[in-house]
Amino acid sequence: MPDEDFSIQASALNHWFGVGEASKQALFDIDLRIKRGSFIVMVGPSGSGKTTLLTLLGCLREIQDGSVLLLGKELRNATSAQNVRLRRRLGFIFQAHNLHESLTARQNVLMGLQVKGYLDREASDKAAAHVLTLLGLSDRLDYLPANLSGGQKQRVAIGRALVGNPDVVLADEPTAALDWETAAKVVDLLKQLGQARATTTMMVTHDNRILDRADRILTLEDGRLAGDEDRIGKGLES
Template identity: 50%
Template sequence: MATSAAVDLRELSHFYGSGTMRRQVLQGVNLTVAAGEVVLLTGPSGCGKTTLLTLVGALRSVQEGSVEVLGQQLACASRRDRQRLRRSIGMIFQGHNLLRCLTAEQNVQMGSDLLPGLSYRARRDQSREWLRAVGLGDELHKLPHDLSGGQKQRVAIARALAAHPRLLLADEPTAALDSQTGREVVELLRRLARDQGCAVLMVTHDPRILDIADRLVRMEDGRLLEAGKPALSVQH
């Protein structure tokens, strides 16, 4: 495993609202994720996990502290710099964010479109390979409204992986998936980390997948409370 840090957070704090409505959602967070490492972030709903992901993913401006992602400091980074960085980050969020007018294959190909030097045929073939990898080889030409929630989630996962990201951020990627499919998806993410040196930071409440992690981190009330290797291997 590479030793360089893909993510390095130092004393990261974040607030919502202003005046009397100002509320702190992250409190002095320190976290490092190495290239090729799989880190799972757990904790109760509303404790700041998704906010943390969006800051690491350069979707929000940093208010306080240091956020270095793939060697780039995001504190005071311009909008253009953050947009450029996002091309190297794969994101899987619960809303799927699929384009309704595009087929599953075309949605996934949008991820391949970020890769330089690939022909249209190569991008198409790659999108089909990723869809087969997540178990949707027979659904290539379906539009999102013809897919179930779990199938949409798998299309979103395939799209994120198709871009060959250096960092993958995932928010409850197995929430809409059955046990077997969820297991297959997280094994795919772990393989991406191992084979391509991709760092993976995943928010999850799913106890069935904790054993894929190199490290577990727990958050409560905007603070990281503990970190370490999974204590038990989960049966599946």
């Protein structure tokens, strides 16, 4: 049953790639309960299933076996329309910034609102400028990606994910291209959203600098949940 205190509830979640004799299991019996507003870091060696789990939780892959409740909605056997509605409540940040090269920083961020159905142009412009300013890009609003550094491009991509006030942020190595000062600002902003708006963040990272800021650290090894550490004693369940 859905529990409103939790953004994500996964039970007996398994996943395979390939079919028949070529099939290979990537995730094994994952059980998770992620509280609203928490900042979760997921670590583990390359190939351990972190990104696979993230994409399953974000409606980007079909649930093959087990159950995932995202914001109270069951993902297994969900229709395409149901998945689209849920994805509009999420923010995605990936290591590849995937910016549109013909659009300015502000216009790229505006796309994060347009896909969610926001049509008020004046309010959207203000929101885009606000989030870019929070990310230290107030003087780069009208720059094209070709005129931005790698770290600046990544901050634009982060702004695009956050501008619509998502209920859940799913982030895959979002700080890899950032210096520590900027990475810390991004993490602190995500934590502030958790406190102010109950936004839940689940971040895959190899950046050990982030660990001290996590509310909870999940460790995946060989497709299995091998560790679950509550860092702040909030009684988070798994």
